[in-house]
Amino acid sequence: MAWNEPGSGQRDPWSSKRPSGGNHGIDDVLKRLRARLGRHGGPGGIVTIVLALLLAWLLLSSYTVIDARQAGVVLRFGQYARTLPPGFHFKLPQPIETVTKVETTRVRSLSDSVRMLTRDENIISIDFTVQYQVSDARAYLFAVDDVEGTIAAAAEAAVRSVIGHSDMDLILSGEGAALVDEAGRTLQKTLDAYHCGLQVTAVSFQNVAPPAEVKDAFDDVNKAREDKQSIENGALAYANKVVPVARGDAARIAAEAAGYKAERIARAQGDAERFSLLLKEYKAAPEVTRKRLWLETMEQVMAGNRKVIDGSGGRTIINLPPVPAAATTAAAATSDADADKENQP
Incomplete structure (x- = not known):
């Protein structure tokens, strides 16, 4: 029995080499070609198979599919021709044109x-x-x-x-x-x-x-830097606390000085104005003005002292105001100091 006669598929030399789950359309074409070659034989059948394989190869190598994450670089006889975006594309069959796919979205x-x-x-x-x-x-x-x-x-x-x-x-x-x-x-x-x-x-x-060889030294440097930063922060906090107080005191002293200045100027101006008025009155009536000034002065002097009224008929009495205790103590101490100086050789 010939190898291609029906009845025993195990005698078919292509049946053991055909992969399972392949392209059934191409397998059918090859089966028909093998059947034709088996019936007729000769160079014509071989040429037919070669032409069929060449046609299948041309069809399969005339297109390419570029994935969405890729770009296709087309080479024509080894020279760059074009770059294909993602999608289905036709091209010249190999070896005229070849496509190299490059992933462009992969990090x-x-x-x-x-x-x-x-x-x-x-x-x-x-x-x-x-x-x-x-x-x-x-x-x-x-x-x-x-x-x-x-x-x-x-x-x-x-x-x-x-x-x-x-x-x-x-x-x-x-x-x-x-x-x-x-x-x-x-x-x-x-x-x-x-x-x-x-x-x-x-x-x-x-x-x-x-590096590990100098890590200890750098740790010391970092610790010193942290201590420096801590001290600077403490000094800054102290400055923020003291400076506003000092500025407040300075503003208060400046305000008091300005007030004292205004008071002294106003008092001086008042005294000058009063003296000018007295001078004018004195020029107009010297005796009256002189007597008035004496009476006002005596009024001021006698206002703070005790009065003694003498009814004995003309005896002169000089009334001296009492000396405070603090002044008496200070005068005694001064007298003792002067005596010690005199007794020294």
Whole structure:
């Protein structure tokens, strides 16, 4: 029995090699071609199979499907022809045109750890991470040979440039976020100069600290910085408490001085005006004015003293006011001091 006679599918040499669940349309075409070749044989049947396979190959390689997360770069005889957006596209069959698919929405990341010198010549260790995407599929494929190595070198150069122009205190303080942003801009500028089709999405610093060999010294420096800040805060609080009080006292003293000044000026002006009036009256009636001034003076002198009325008929009595006790004590002490000075050799 011939191998292609019906009745025993196990004798079919193609049945054991055909994968299960394949393309049934192509399998049917091949079955018909095999049946025709088995019936007729000869070079004509072989040519028919070759033509059928060539036609199937042309049909299958004349289109491509680009995923929504991808971009397709079309090469025609190895030279760039065009870039395909997501969707279904027709193209020339291989090897005339080939399509290389590049994922443009996937976020790639790169991490590295470096030691470097700051502007104030301190050593610092930084772990940094760079996240990036493909912005130009053609440049990504053909601009540079080693994309990972290029972005790693550019990222390290950007971080070294930023850290090398900053002081240790600034790097370790809360202003480090500004340095991260500056490093990202520097890295993107470098990648744009390379025309490698990459877009930096994020740059972050982790474990920014001095090396372990000098950690103890930096801990002492940080503690001293914290003590300094604490003392400055205490001094500022004391100044905020004392300065307003001092300013209030100064304002009060200035107001009292201004009041005293106004009082003295007003009193002096009043005395001058009074003297001018008295002078005018004195010029008009000297005797009357003189007597009036004497009477007013005696009134002021006698107003504070005890009066003694003498009814004996003309005996003169001088009434002296009593001396206060404090004045008596002070006078006695002065007399004793003068006596001691005189007795000294």
